[in-house]
Amino acid sequence: MKKHPAIQMYDYHVWANNQVFARLKELPREIYDQEITSVFPSIADTLAHIFMTDTIWLGVMQGKAMDVIQASMREAQEKIGDKRLETIEALFEESANAYRSFFVEAGDMEKEVFPEHPKFGRLETNLAELVHHVVNHGTYHRGNVAAMIRQQGESGVPTDYIFYLYEINSTN
Known part of the structure; x- marks a missing residue:
C-alpha cells in the first residue's frame, strides 16, 4: 500500500535529521556545542528547538x-x-516512533483538526497539513545547522528531499 504523501514527508524529516546526526558525529565535538552568532546560539540549541517543536505539534x-x-x-x-x-539523537528517535504510532492510530491523514493557539486562535486544518508544517519547520532549521557547520569551517551534509528520494528509490 502506498504511503500518504504526508507520511512520506515525515519519513523524509526523520531521514534528514539522521543525516545531520551522522555528520555531526564525524565532526570535532566542539562544533556541536560551540556558541556562534546565528539564529540559535549553537547547533545543540537548534536541534533542541526542533525536538521541542516536534513535541508540541505531536500533542x-x-x-x-x-x-x-x-x-x-x-x-x-x-x-x-x-x-x-547522543541524548538529543535518542530523543529524536523516540519522537519519530511516537509520530509513527500516532499515524497508524489516526489512520486518516486528511482528518480535520481544529487546534487552538493562545495568540492566533482557532485553525481549521487537517493532520497532513500539520505534518507538512513539522517537516517544513525542521527543514528550515536544518538549514540553520548547515550554515552553522559551515561558519565553523566544515562542510555540512546534503538533506534536500531529492537526495532522500534517490536513496529510498535505490533501496527498493
Whole structure:
C-alpha cells in the first residue's frame, strides 16, 4: 500500500535529521556545542528547538489540551538536559516512533483538526497539513545547522528531499 504523501514527508524529516546526526558525529565535538552568532546560539540549541517543536505539534495532532502540551514541554526540557548529541539523537528517535504510532492510530491523514493557539486562535486544518508544517519547520532549521557547520569551517551534509528520494528509490 502506498504511503500518504504526508507520511512520506515525515519519513523524509526523520531521514534528514539522521543525516545531520551522522555528520555531526564525524565532526570535532566542539562544533556541536560551540556558541556562534546565528539564529540559535549553537547547533545543540537548534536541534533542541526542533525536538521541542516536534513535541508540541505531536500533542496538537493528538488533540491534547494546551495545559497538557505545556506539561509535555516541561518534560521534554528535562529530557534534553545537558543537550548532549547522543541524548538529543535518542530523543529524536523516540519522537519519530511516537509520530509513527500516532499515524497508524489516526489512520486518516486528511482528518480535520481544529487546534487552538493562545495568540492566533482557532485553525481549521487537517493532520497532513500539520505534518507538512513539522517537516517544513525542521527543514528550515536544518538549514540553520548547515550554515552553522559551515561558519565553523566544515562542510555540512546534503538533506534536500531529492537526495532522500534517490536513496529510498535505490533501496527498493
